[in-house]
Amino acid sequence: MGDAVTVEQPAARLDGGIRSLIAPLSGFGPFIALLAACAYFTTQTDRFLTGPNLSLVLQQSMIVGVLAIGQTLIILTAGIDLSCGAVMALGSILMTRLAVVNGVNPYLAILLGIGVCVAFGVLNGGLITRVQLPPFIVTLGTLNIAFAITHIYSQNQTVTNVPDSMTYFGNTFQIGQTSITYGTVLMFILYLITWYVLRQNAVGRHVYAVGNNPEAARLSGINTSALLLGVYTVAGLFYGIAALLLVGRTNVGDPNAGQTENLASITAVVLGGTSLFGGRGRIMGTLVGVLIVGVFRNGLQLIGVDAVYQILVTGILVILAVTVDQFARRRQR
Amino acid sequence: MRSRFGSQRRLRYAGNARVLLALALLMSAFPFVTAMQPAAAQDEEIIVGLITKTETNPFFVSMREGAQAAADAAGVKLLTGAGAADVDNAGQTAALENMLAAGAQGIMITPGDTKAIVPAIQKARDAGVIVIALDTPTEPMEAVDALFATDNFKAGYLIGQYARAVMGDTEPIIATLDTSPGVSVSVLRHNGFLAGYGGADESAATPTADMSVFAEDSRVVCSQDGQGNEALSLTGMENCLQANPEINLVYTINEPAARGAYTALQAVGRENDVVIVSVDGGCTGVEDVKAGKIAATSQQYPLRMAQMGVDALVKAIKTGEVPSGYIDTGVTLITDEPVEGIESEDTTYGLENCWG
Numbered sequence: 001m002g003d004a005v006t007v008e009q010p011a012a013r014l015d016g017g018i019r020s021l022i023a024p025l026s027g028f029g030p031f032i033a034l035l036a037a038c039a040y041f042t043t044q045t046d047r048f049l050t051g052p053n054l055s056l057v058l059q060q061s062m063i064v065g066v067l068a069i070g071q072t073l074i075i076l077t078a079g080i081d082l083s084c085g086a087v088m089a090l091g092s093i094l095m096t097r098l099a100v101v102n103g104v105n106p107y108l109a110i111l112l113g114i115g116v117c118v119a120f121g122v123l124n125g126g127l128i129t130r131v132q133l134p135p136f137i138v139t140l141g142t143l144n145i146a147f148a149i150t151h152i153y154s155q156n157q158t159v160t161n162v163p164d165s166m167t168y169f170g171n172t173f174q175i176g177q178t179s180i181t182y183g184t185v186l187m188f189i190l191y192l193i194t195w196y197v198l199r200q201n202a203v204g205r206h207v208y209a210v211g212n213n214p215e216a217a218r219l220s221g222i223n224t225s226a227l228l229l230g231v232y233t234v235a236g237l238f239y240g241i242a243a244l245l246l247v248g249r250t251n252v253g254d255p256n257a258g259q260t261e262n263l264a265s266i267t268a269v270v271l272g273g274t275s276l277f278g279g280r281g282r283i284m285g286t287l288v289g290v291l292i293v294g295v296f297r298n299g300l301q302l303i304g305v306d307a308v309y310q311i312l313v314t315g316i317l318v319i320l321a322v323t324v325d326q327f328a329r330r331r332q333r
Numbered sequence: 334m335r336s337r338f339g340s341q342r343r344l345r346y347a348g349n350a351r352v353l354l355a356l357a358l359l360m361s362a363f364p365f366v367t368a369m370q371p372a373a374a375q376d377e378e379i380i381v382g383l384i385t386k387t388e389t390n391p392f393f394v395s396m397r398e399g400a401q402a403a404a405d406a407a408g409v410k411l412l413t414g415a416g417a418a419d420v421d422n423a424g425q426t427a428a429l430e431n432m433l434a435a436g437a438q439g440i441m442i443t444p445g446d447t448k449a450i451v452p453a454i455q456k457a458r459d460a461g462v463i464v465i466a467l468d469t470p471t472e473p474m475e476a477v478d479a480l481f482a483t484d485n486f487k488a489g490y491l492i493g494q495y496a497r498a499v500m501g502d503t504e505p506i507i508a509t510l511d512t513s514p515g516v517s518v519s520v521l522r523h524n525g526f527l528a529g530y531g532g533a534d535e536s537a538a539t540p541t542a543d544m545s546v547f548a549e550d551s552r553v554v555c556s557q558d559g560q561g562n563e564a565l566s567l568t569g570m571e572n573c574l575q576a577n578p579e580i581n582l583v584y585t586i587n588e589p590a591a592r593g594a595y596t597a598l599q600a601v602g603r604e605n606d607v608v609i610v611s612v613d614g615g616c617t618g619v620e621d622v623k624a625g626k627i628a629a630t631s632q633q634y635p636l637r638m639a640q641m642g643v644d645a646l647v648k649a650i651k652t653g654e655v656p657s658g659y660i661d662t663g664v665t666l667i668t669d670e671p672v673e674g675i676e677s678e679d680t681t682y683g684l685e686n687c688w689g
Contacts (some may be wrong), residue, residue, distance in 0.1 A: 045435075053434045060427050154514035158448035249426075251452040256420040256445075301431035307414050308388050 030273050030288040033317070041299035048302055051178030058184040061294035063088075063249065064100050065187045065287065066242040067265040068272075069194050070121075070235030071287045075269050076198075077211040077231055078278025079135035081124065084265050085258030086146035091117040091243030093150050096159040096253025099166060106165040112262060114240030120146060121236020125229035130176060142311055143262065150255050159253030170248030183245040191239070195283050207231060212279025268293060271321045280325075292317065337546040379409040381430035381646045382440040383467075383639065384425055388415045391615060392635050393443065395688040396467065400441070403643035411643070412437055419560070420516070426453040439463040439646030441481075441639070444471050447517050451476040463649050465656065467638050469518050479645065479656035483640050483664050484614075487520035488631035488672030489584075491666045491675070492610035493529020496631045498672040499608055505530070508555040508573040508580045510566045510590045519561075519586050522612050526584045527553070541552070554580065559593060561586050566593030569653055574601060585611045588618030588630060595626045614667060619683035621669055629668035635688050638662045
């Protein structure tokens with residue numbers, strides 16, 4: 001009886017509709033922190049709260065933002081993925097090299113690039129579920145493998161002259177004085193889709209259930225292996241999309257990309273209030289987490305503070321976020 | 334049912350407590366951040382930016398100090414930024430964009446990825462910002478308004494020439510300690526060294542000439558990548574010595590790498606049998622030349638680079654005269670054992686002009 005209640009709780013919080021979209025946006029720490037940061041920077045410089053600048057922050061956040069969707073799904077299952085940036089870099093190098101060096105049709109090249117990211121997702125998921133290896137170790141291994149393959153395959157050459165069809169998501173459209181990047185719009189759409197699936201769909205509830213208590217989830221009939229494999233594969237798909245956004249934003253295929261994004265995506269998830277122990281967290285929280293980092297980096301640069309302080313502030317915020325999460329966890333028991 | 338309500342109340346309580354705690358702790362961080370910020374900018378103030386590869390490499394720290402001094406002297410505001418790693422294109426791109434948003438009219442950059450940064454630089458130049466590359470040329474070089482740099486090929490060439498003169502008739506067994514594959518500064522110095530050792534024509538040396546013809550030399554028995562970092566270069570040298578205990582000449586990308594090589598040689602008792610040459614001319618490195626650990630080093634001048642960069646930007650912003658082309662910021666061979674026919678300065682000069 002007690003076990004059934006524990007499994008019920010995360011599902012019970014997921015009552016549907018707009019309320020569960022609004023709820024994380026009102027009365028939750030991460031969003032308040034984001035607003036406070038924006039308010040602070042607005043008082044310090046009149047360049048912050050302008051359309052173009054805010055659009056810039058979104059643009060700078062979109063790649064980590066999409067990576068963080070996959071990372072959130074994985075962390076919700078009490079896993080972790082250290083390889084996301086490296087896999088994304090591999091995908092971007094593959095698609096650009098195929099198109100530029102081998103003359104492959106750009107759309108096919110994009111599919112293949114995303115495909116290799118999905119393949120790595122399957123690899124991660126497979127090793128975790130079939131061979132029963134811890135996610136931390138597996139993804140640490142695939143991080144190095146993906147990194148090495150990227151450098152060997154690209155021969156350390158940055159790929160330039162990428163065809164325009166590949167850089168579509170870096171293009172912008174105008175709303176008044178502000179240019180908005182298509183990639184930013186895609187990022188928001190992906191967040192909404194993921195939110196919907198996690199809230200309104202049985203699969204979404206299963207993700208929370210497996211993260212919260214895998215044994216109870218298995219006993220209540222959820223195929224935990226299949227679910228985990230699915231989560232890592234879908235995450236791989238998101239990494240592939242992030243690779244396409246990366247190509248769109250930078251207009252090159254860069255073998256050195258993605259190195260800081262591995263930890264940046266985890267930081268965003270943690271700042272957004274998702275627990276590293278699995279089973280609790282909101283996808284919209286991750287979006288807020290991504291924006292917090294982006295706002296700080298942009299804001300601190302605008303007021304002329306050395307970039308190293310942005311790293312310091314991020315570190316402090318991460319510890320704050322985890323502390324608050326632990327505090328809330330203890331209250332819940 | 335009852336327990337469900339109770340837990341929901343507890344959740345709300347926990348939610349409120351979370352909000353308050355987060356807010357309180359965040360607010361307490363703000364005075365800390367405020368205390369760090371410089372005086373607020375005036376609207377007419379000239380703003381220039383400097384983006385280095387990393388925050389922490391002493392070479393870039395010196396560059397920043399030189400830029401700050403020049404900016405203070407000229408009465409302009411300096412913004413600084415960097416990547417998180419030696420080649421962090423995303424970080425440098427973001428810094429570039431943010432500086433643009435902050436109103437910088439001129440930006441100096443040491444590009445990490447010399448090709449990938451070009452689109453971002455182009456966007457900046459399209460917006461009317463003057464962009465100067467420092468230390469490392471972009472690919473293509475014309476992607477920036479001007480390049481203020483050491484002639485890295487010449488830096489390698491000088492020590493190569495010197496090494497050849499010093500080795501005399503001894504058959505060279507050469508090891509090279511580089512940074513990592515594809516880093517242009519590393520490639521230029523490496524090829525310059527081999528060109529100088531091989532006696533190639535110095536007039537062929539320009540920052541962007543294709544010198545890959547020199548990359549293969551059968552006398553190089555071992556090449557390791559040490560990221561220009563002492564610990565990793567030490568490991569690289571140890572590996573080289575394992576495979577080729579008779580190495581008698583070591584080219585190193587910079588002085589920390591040279592120190593790593595020296596330590597490895599000390600461990601096998603051969604530190605006096607091997608000639609080590611290097612590039613950089615940092616103060617610690619020149620001390621190593623004085624102590625006899627490094628035979629010769631090519632000194633470069635990051636402070637001068639940054640100073641010239643700031644002055645050129647300020648002049649361009651005020652008068653519209655934009656710098657162009659490649660401006661050589663100078664390189665000097667520093668050694669206490671000069672060789673006939675090769676121009677050099679001693680370590681006293683080196684210490685007077687060193688950086689870091």
